[in-house]
Each structure stands twice: as C-alpha cells, then as structure tokens.
Amino acid sequence: MSIVDGTSNSLAAAGAIPRATSPWRRFVPWQGRATRLDMALMGAILGVVALGLVLxxxxxxxxxxxxxxxxFLTGDLTAIGAAAAFARIGEAPVWLVVVAGAAGMVKLDWLTWWTGRQWGLGIVRMFTTSERALRFAGRATELRPWTLRAAVVLAVLPGVPTAVVYAMAGLAGMRLATFLILDFAGALVMTGLVAGLGYGLGQQAVDVVLIIDRYAAVVSLTMIAIAVLIPAIKRLIRRR
Known part of the structure; x- marks a missing residue:
C-alpha cells in the first residue's frame, strides 16, 4: 500500500510514518530486518485470518x-442473535449468550493492540489508506486519554475502523489491561443490544435459523462460490 499525498507525505517526511525502502517493504509493517517477534506476530495475524476463512x-x-x-468462535453478531433466540425458548441461559458473545468479539483484539505497540504507524498503513485515518493515527500520542478510551469502547460500532483504533491504542501506550477492559465493555454493550433483539424475536428467529440449517450445505457452497467468483469477476472487468 502506498501512502497518500498531502498530509501523509509530510508526516512521513517528519519520520512519523515509516517509508518503504524497497518495493516489498510496503507489504510489511516493520522497518529494517524482521525480528523473531515481528515474524511471530505476523504469523499470529495470518493465523487469525486463516481461522476466519475456515470457519x-x-x-x-x-x-x-x-x-x-x-x-464465541467468531464473535459474529448473527450468531449472537441466533443464540439469544434459542435462549428465549430455554435452550441456553441469556447471561451465557451475552458473555460468550462479548468474549468472542474481543478474544483476539489484543493482537491488534500489540501490532500498534510493536509497529506503530507501519501497521496502520496496512490497515487503511485513508488520509484522514492516517492523520488521526499520527496524532494518537497527542490525544487526551479519555478520547482514546472512548474510541476503544465505541470501536465496535458499524463504520468505525476497528483495527485502526485498536492499533492506535497500542501506539499511544495504553496499558493492555486498560485496553482489554474498555474493549470488553464496548463488546458487552453491543452484544447486549443484539442479544436483546434476538431474545425479543424468540421462536420466529429460531424458525429462520432452522431453515438455514436445513439448507446449510447449499448456503456454505454458495458462500465459497461467491468468495471465488468475486475476485475473478473483478479481474475480468479490469482486463476489459
């Protein structure tokens, strides 16, 4: 990924955003020779991506x-709503649905926090090419503590660049314990809202889930086909 012009270039010139020294450098967040920690952390991130693809x-x-x-495995909001619907008909306790959902949402977020602590704005460049996001991330250490804490809590909201916010928390020096508490608090609120909706729908939502289960094989194959076809179609359009 290349750094956008304007403000981002001025930040890079000042040393705030590391510049790539060779063509392949833009694909890695570190500068210089990779350490064992760099490789282990990158391997963990790729493992998380692979797990998501498998699931x-x-x-x-x-x-x-x-x-x-x-x-718990995915932190998926659809799964949280479905679990809450099953809780409505007595298949699981509601508190377990909420706790498992929140834990599922945050269980691997510490890795993103760590990338910010380890690589700083180098990882932010990989997460986004938005000039506004890069400029905001460049001021992470200058933000008031309550501003960054509020951003971590609200990062679960739709439209918020979650990975950028979590990396900023690590970059700014937020303690891991503080980050985990704030992260879990935000996830707990979001899980509670989604679980409440699923619990309110109850049997109606369960019926929909059971229909999905009946055609699970078709749904899975369709998802795989879409994942394969979309990149192929994009390449075909670019060639034309």
Whole structure:
C-alpha cells in the first residue's frame, strides 16, 4: 500500500510514518530486518485470518446446532442473535449468550493492540489508506486519554475502523489491561443490544435459523462460490 499525498507525505517526511525502502517493504509493517517477534506476530495475524476463512463455510452448520459456541468462535453478531433466540425458548441461559458473545468479539483484539505497540504507524498503513485515518493515527500520542478510551469502547460500532483504533491504542501506550477492559465493555454493550433483539424475536428467529440449517450445505457452497467468483469477476472487468 502506498501512502497518500498531502498530509501523509509530510508526516512521513517528519519520520512519523515509516517509508518503504524497497518495493516489498510496503507489504510489511516493520522497518529494517524482521525480528523473531515481528515474524511471530505476523504469523499470529495470518493465523487469525486463516481461522476466519475456515470457519466461514461452517457457520450455517453451527448456527442452529451450536450457536453459543459459534458466537464465541467468531464473535459474529448473527450468531449472537441466533443464540439469544434459542435462549428465549430455554435452550441456553441469556447471561451465557451475552458473555460468550462479548468474549468472542474481543478474544483476539489484543493482537491488534500489540501490532500498534510493536509497529506503530507501519501497521496502520496496512490497515487503511485513508488520509484522514492516517492523520488521526499520527496524532494518537497527542490525544487526551479519555478520547482514546472512548474510541476503544465505541470501536465496535458499524463504520468505525476497528483495527485502526485498536492499533492506535497500542501506539499511544495504553496499558493492555486498560485496553482489554474498555474493549470488553464496548463488546458487552453491543452484544447486549443484539442479544436483546434476538431474545425479543424468540421462536420466529429460531424458525429462520432452522431453515438455514436445513439448507446449510447449499448456503456454505454458495458462500465459497461467491468468495471465488468475486475476485475473478473483478479481474475480468479490469482486463476489459
């Protein structure tokens, strides 16, 4: 990824954003020779991505049979709503649905915090090319503590660049314990809202989930096909 012109270039010139020294450098967040810690952290991130890809086609199967386990594994809002709907008909306690969902949402966020602590704005360049996000991240250490804490809590909201906010927390020197508490608080609120909606729908939501389960194989194959076809279609359009 290349750094956008304007403000981002001035930040890079000042040393705030590391510049790539060779073509492949833009694909890694560190400067110079990679350390064992760099490689281990990057391996963990790639492992998280791989886990998400593996779980994606399994979601339709687990949604109806093990929704609480699915919400913990993925932190997926759909799974949280489905688990809450099953709780409404007595299949699981509501508190477990909320706690498992919140834990599922935050369980690996400490890795993103760590990338900010380890690589600073180098990882932010990989997460986004937005000039506004880069400029905001460049001022992470200048923000008031309460501003950054509020950003971590609100990072679960739709439209917020969650990974950038979490990396900023690490970059700014926020303690891991503080980050985890704030992160879990935000996830708990979001999980509570989604679980409340699923619990309110009750049997109606369960019926929908059971229909999905009945056609789980078709849904999974469709998801895989879409994942394969979209990049192919984009390449075809670019060639034309």
């Amino acid at each position: 994606r086609p399994l979601k339709p199967f687990l949604l109806a049979s093990h929704p609480v386990m699915l919400e």
